[in-house]
Amino acid sequence: MRSDLPFAVPGQAIGLFGGSFDPPHAGHLHVSREALKRFGLDRVWWLVSPGNPLKARGPAPLPRRMAAARALVRDPRILVTDVEARIGTRYTAETIAQLRGLYPGVRFVWLMGADNLAQFHRWQRWEEILQTVPVGVLARPGQGISARTAKAAQVYRRFKLPAAQARRLATAEPPAWCFLNLPMVDVSSTAIRARGEW
Ligand SMILES: Nc1ncnc2c1ncn2[C@@H]1O[C@H](COP(=O)(O)OP(=O)(O)OP(=O)(O)O)[C@@H](O)[C@H]1O
Numbered sequence: 001m002r003s004d005l006p007f008a009v010p011g012q013a014i015g016l017f018g019g020s021f022d023p024p025h026a027g028h029l030h031v032s033r034e035a036l037k038r039f040g041l042d043r044v045w046w047l048v049s050p051g052n053p054l055k056a057r058g059p060a061p062l063p064r065r066m067a068a069a070r071a072l073v074r075d076p077r078i079l080v081t082d083v084e085a086r087i088g089t090r091y092t093a094e095t096i097a098q099l100r101g102l103y104p105g106v107r108f109v110w111l112m113g114a115d116n117l118a119q120f121h122r123w124q125r126w127e128e129i130l131q132t133v134p135v136g137v138l139a140r141p142g143q144g145i146s147a148r149t150a151k152a153a154q155v156y157r158r159f160k161l162p163a164a165q166a167r168r169l170a171t172a173e174p175p176a177w178c179f180l181n182l183p184m185v186d187v188s189s190t191a192i193r194a195r196g197e198w
């Protein structure tokens with residue numbers, strides 16, 4: 001294992017929570033904790049993105065977002081990492097392909113909020129992602145309908161695990177995805193930036 005990359009043990013179930021984190025906020029923490037509990041994950045890695053390929057507006061510099069995320073996270077099960085910058089990826093399919101090669105035996109699960117499920121079919125090689133790792137989707141305020149009608153949700157509806165079986169997700173054979181309804185935290189980076197608090 002490369003010494004500049006996060007440590008992981010074969011057999012561990014690790015949720016990959018990619019994001020701009022521009023800035024990180026209580027919503028990120030909340031869904032990470034819920035994912036740990038409800039999907040039975042050992043760890044969640046916050047993959048602080050070099051830049052979302054679909055967002056025109058460039059984020060704040062990566063070191064600033066990393067520092068803010070590290071300052072916010074107190075839970076030892078949540079790791080903040082700039083691994084995508086280190087391995088030279090920003091497209092999720094490529095990140096996952098590389099991490100699977102670097103961490104044989106680790107069970108990765110891709111985590112995202114419901115707003116990203118609605119757009120998921122626009123991601124590069126999105127079907128490859130679904131066919132490679134289980135995907136956990138976390139409810140987000142105002143995103144219920146767009147998530148239900150999302151193209152990815154429709155095309156892969158046969159592979160949706162009922163929420164009651166969420167703990168099976170990490171060991172499920174892909175394609176497998178699960179939508180978690182949870183108490184929602186109505187926070188977004190956009191709103192924080194609009195208030196001039198970042
Ligand atoms: N309040 C929330 N509830 C559920 N999921 C969330 C919440 N906030 C962010 N997420 C999810 O966290 C991941 C990273 O999100 P991101 O860093 O872009 O935050 P954001 O608040 O959506 O930012 P922005 O408003 O700039 O788009 C995404 O998968 C997003 O769906």
Ligand SMILES: O=C(O)c1ccc[n+]([C@@H]2O[C@H](COP(=O)([O-])O)[C@@H](O)[C@H]2O)c1
Nearest residue numbers: 018019020049052054091092093123124
């Ligand atoms: O791979 C893609 O095509 C792709 C398109 C849009 C978003 N993503 C990833 O989705 C994650 C959430 O992005 P964001 O900006 O909503 O926080 C982050 O890890 C992005 O790199 C990935």
